[in-house]
Structures are given as structure tokens and as C-alpha cells.
Amino acid sequence: MKGILFALAGGFFLTFQSVANATISGQIGTWQAAAMTQMTGFVLAVLIVLLLRDKSYKQIRGVSPLYASGGLLAALVLFSNMTAVHRMGVTLTIGVFLIAQLVAAVLIDQEGWFEMSKKKIGRTQAAGVLLMIAGVVVLKW
Incomplete structure (x- = not known):
């Protein structure tokens, strides 16, 4: 049941993020908005890791470069999403x-x-x- 709740939350957040990002990109540019979104997400994630005092980040060297490239994909997702929202709603x-x-x-x-x-x-x-x-x-x- 928790998985479904997290999936629902993720879906809602994705939609809200799409609208916010498209609005921001209209003001400062698409790649600039993507960079800002990635940066604010990074800051929040680091704060959460610090608050939870989770030390598993020390295992980062064991992560495959293929999977570590997820942030690169996120930038492409953001760009694609913002561009699509502007063109299709x-x-x-x-x-x-x-x-x-x-x-x-x-x-x-x-x-x-x-x-x-x-x-x-x-x-x-x-x-x-x-x-x-x-x-x-x-x-x-």
C-alpha cells in the first residue's frame, strides 16, 4: 500500500513540477530552468540525507557509471517535459x-x-x- 501512495505522490509531484518548470522556463529559458530545478532538487536531497544521518552515500564509488548517469537523464527529462508543456499543454x-x-x-x-x-x-x-x-x-x- 505504501508503494501505491508513493507512486501517487510522485505522479502528483511530477505534474506540479511540469507546470512550475514550464512557467519558469518561459521566464528564464528552458535549460536555465532545468539547471535551477536540478540544483534545488540536489540541495533538498542533501538536506534530507543530512537530517536522516544516512551514511550510505559512502558507498558511492561502488555505483556503476551507467546508473550514476541518472542525473544526466533527469536534465533531458526536464528539458523534454518543459518543451512539451509549452507546445501541447x-x-x-x-x-x-x-x-x-x-x-x-x-x-x-x-x-x-x-x-x-x-x-x-x-x-x-x-x-x-x-x-x-x-x-x-x-x-x-
Whole structure:
């Protein structure tokens, strides 16, 4: 149940962040807004680590460079998201982002990429993706 609550919170936060970032990027530029967002997120994360007194960051040298590059991907996500919000609006942007995330997640599960255990993807999962695509098409009209 906690996982669902965190996923819901993440979805809400992503939407709010999309709107805030698009507004900021309209004022200072898209890459500048992405840098500001990354910086403020970094500051908050460091404060939380300090408050929790979690010393697991000492294991950072053991992290694969592939996975450590997640921050680079986050900058691209921010840029893409802000640009899409300006061109398509928040609702369509989030809908298309969700479909892209779901398709990527299905591929990762099915192929076992990034050291994830393989999971069989059946007709019901494929139908779910198709229904989401249909939902976004309906939203567009």
C-alpha cells in the first residue's frame, strides 16, 4: 500500500513540477530552468540525507557509471517535459509521458534490462498500454 501512495505522490509531484518548470522556463529559458530545478532538487536531497544521518552515500564509488548517469537523464527529462508543456499543454504532455514511461517499463520488464528480473508481458498488459494510448487520443480531442 505504501508503494501505491508513493507512486501517487510522485505522479502528483511530477505534474506540479511540469507546470512550475514550464512557467519558469518561459521566464528564464528552458535549460536555465532545468539547471535551477536540478540544483534545488540536489540541495533538498542533501538536506534530507543530512537530517536522516544516512551514511550510505559512502558507498558511492561502488555505483556503476551507467546508473550514476541518472542525473544526466533527469536534465533531458526536464528539458523534454518543459518543451512539451509549452507546445501541447499539461494534460497531453503528462498523458504522452505516461505512455512513454509505460512502454519503456514493459520493455525493461520483458527483457530484464538494467539487471531487473524478467517478467512475462501478456495480452492484458498490452491491452492496458493500448487503452492508455486510446485515452490520450480522447484527451487530445
